[in-house]
Amino acid sequence: MSDPYLCPNCKTNKTRFNIIEQVPNAVKKDPDSGEVTEEFSMADLDPFHLPYKGPERKVQCGACGLIEDERNFIKRAEYERKQ
Template structure:
């Protein structure tokens, strides 16, 4: 988060953003009730439970609400800087 951002949707916001941390919680559910039966640590996942491979955080534009990966906001800022 040390690079400039520019919203790829509204293309005007360079200052107001929300950083959304994504923390995966691995669980096993009761198939009939949907209740959590067990919480599982990532190190204890079995071969049939894939670990989360997504972004550790997302960025949301504070003006229009667009939520994307940080890379989209950084690339848009770089693109607009190169056009000047």
């Protein structure tokens, strides 16, 4: 998180961002009512429940509102520096 960011959409914002920490909750839902019937910890998922493998955090641009993986904002800043 100490890397510089640049919004890959508006390409002007380098300072205002919202960091979104992703905390997955593994659940089993009733297919008819939609109610949660069971909650799992990541250590004891049942055999048919895949663990979350997405990014730990996402970033939202404070200027245009784009929400993307943190690495997209970092890579855009790196690309801008090279030019």
